Amino acid sequence: MLHNSADAEDAVQEIFLDIWKNAERYDSSQSSETTYVAMIARRRLIDRIRFSQRRISTDSLEDVLAEPIDHSDKNMQTSLEAADAVKALNTLRPEQRQVLQLSIVHGLSHQEISDTTGMPLGTVKTHARRGILQAREFLGLGSSQTTEEVHA
Amino acid sequence: MNDDVNEEMLDLLCKKAVYGLNEEETMQLGRLEVVGDDLRTLELTAAVIGMINLKTDEALPLHLQEKITVAADGYFASQTKSGRISEAAVKEPTSEISFVPAKTRGFSWNWLGWAFAAAACVALAINIWLTRTQPDSTIADNRSPTPKQEEILTPSQQRQRLLESPIQVLTAQLGKGNVKEIDNVSGDVVWSDVRQAGYVRVQGLPKNDANKETYQLWIFDESQDPKTPIDGGTFNIEGDGEVVIPIDAHLKAVNPTAFAVTIEKPGGVVVSKQAKVAALAKSET
Numbered sequence: 437m438l439h440n441s442a443d444a445e446d447a448v449q450e451i452f453l454d455i456w457k458n459a460e461r462y463d464s465s466q467s468s469e470t471t472y473v474a475m476i477a478r479r480r481l482i483d484r485i486r487f488s489q490r491r492i493s494t495d496s497l498e499d500v501l502a503e504p505i506d507h508s509d510k511n512m513q514t515s516l517e518a519a520d521a522v523k524a525l526n527t528l529r530p531e532q533r534q535v536l537q538l539s540i541v542h543g544l545s546h547q548e549i550s551d552t553t554g555m556p557l558g559t560v561k562t563h564a565r566r567g568i569l570q571a572r573e574f575l576g577l578g579s580s581q582t583t584e585e586v587h588a
Numbered sequence: 589m590n591d592d593v594n595e596e597m598l599d600l601l602c603k604k605a606v607y608g609l610n611e612e613e614t615m616q617l618g619r620l621e622v623v624g625d626d627l628r629t630l631e632l633t634a635a636v637i638g639m640i641n642l643k644t645d646e647a648l649p650l651h652l653q654e655k656i657t658v659a660a661d662g663y664f665a666s667q668t669k670s671g672r673i674s675e676a677a678v679k680e681p682t683s684e685i686s687f688v689p690a691k692t693r694g695f696s697w698n699w700l701g702w703a704f705a706a707a708a709c710v711a712l713a714i715n716i717w718l719t720r721t722q723p724d725s726t727i728a729d730n731r732s733p734t735p736k737q738e739e740i741l742t743p744s745q746q747r748q749r750l751l752e753s754p755i756q757v758l759t760a761q762l763g764k765g766n767v768k769e770i771d772n773v774s775g776d777v778v779w780s781d782v783r784q785a786g787y788v789r790v791q792g793l794p795k796n797d798a799n800k801e802t803y804q805l806w807i808f809d810e811s812q813d814p815k816t817p818i819d820g821g822t823f824n825i826e827g828d829g830e831v832v833i834p835i836d837a838h839l840k841a842v843n844p845t846a847f848a849v850t851i852e853k854p855g856g857v858v859v860s861k862q863a864k865v866a867a868l869a870k871s872e873t
Binding site: 565 | 598599602603604605606607608628629630631632633634635636637638639640649652655656659660663811813816838839840842857858859
């Protein structure tokens with residue numbers, strides 16, 4: 437059974453530990469501190485989610501569905517990074533933008549996006565790949581190694 | 589590395605950055621020789637995009653702050669003893685994000701200060717965690733515009749405060765949509781681009797059975813295709829009379845041109861077919 441609040445707190449503590457461990461690798465010429473922290477957070481959370489999904493399969497569906505839901509209201513605060521992200525997404529084709537928003541912002545899997553939008557799974561994957569590569573290029577993070585791919 | 593291998597690797601790296609890999613894919617990537625900085629730059633890109641929906645005004649619960657402080661003291665004490673901490677790593681924080689009182693408790697607090705730039709990621713942490721570990725139908729529930737328990741102001745008072753503030757506020761009159769049975773709806777929408785906050789004041793929407801359907805707000809703006817407007821949260825109507833609903837924009841809205849209230853399945857949808865538009869408002873200013 438999942439314990440969401442406790443799990444979330446554990447995750448936050450792990451993220452802080454990861455940040456401290458990785459502080460020396462931070463490169464200010466590559467990203468802001470906030471972006472670097474967010475990257476570490478995503479990395480850790482994805483790991484935890486993968487692990488929890490393996491655990492979920494051993495739990496009963498009733499137990500999972502019976503977990504309390506955290507209803508929290510949050511106020512939007514615009515950051516420089518978010519503004520850059522919006523600009524980057526606006527350079528993408530609408531389908532690419534939609535796939536990236538659904539996967540990165542809303543946390544839907546490729547299969548869930550396919551089910552929701554009716555796009556074939558392969559198309560979702562292609563949009564995700566081309567979208568993230570093009571966004572990286574726009575944000576100035578692109579490596580020369582794959583720049584050509586973006587324009588393919 | 590030949591082109592096929594390069595393509596396979598890039599596929600896996602993109603998926604890892606956007607959503608993560610399963611065990612098989614992780615092993616597959618492990619067998620490939622990853623060169624260059626692709627993974628890191630793709631992860632940074634995903635992190636930047638993830639900040640679109642980031643709520644950065646939430647403080648850590650006090651008990652969690654205390655736990656982290658204790659963990660920090662322990663971790664950095666051990667690192668100091670082993671001589672692993674370098675000068676570069678203990679630089680002062682440059683991020684503008686902070687929520688911890690600026691008290692100094694010695695060496696480890698310098699590190700903690702840097703780490704508390706992570707304030708911005710705490711909400712992200714919880715958001716991603718919740719959206720990825722709960723059934724689909726609960727995702728929209730997390731976005732519902734339920735006020736915080738500690739909020740003193742009602743949505744109506746918050747709306748009034750927004751109107752009285754000196755910042756520019758967009759307004760729109762609410763009218764009927766395409767549902768014939770709902771022909772007596774009225775009200776208005778106020779929205780601030782600066783605050784990314786707004787309120788729908790509405791009357792005439794019939795009560796809904798929350799087990800069968802829900803109302804969902806949508807924002808049409810310059811940045812989005814009209815077919816995929818910005819989700820503004822779900823709500824239910826439980827009584828007669830006027831209600832004020834806070835708009836919970838899930839993406840940054842830029843100069844909205846219209847707002848809509850649709851009827852959707854319980855929990856709301858990610859993309860609306862806009863088949864049942866219960867109310868519609870077009871911006872006036």
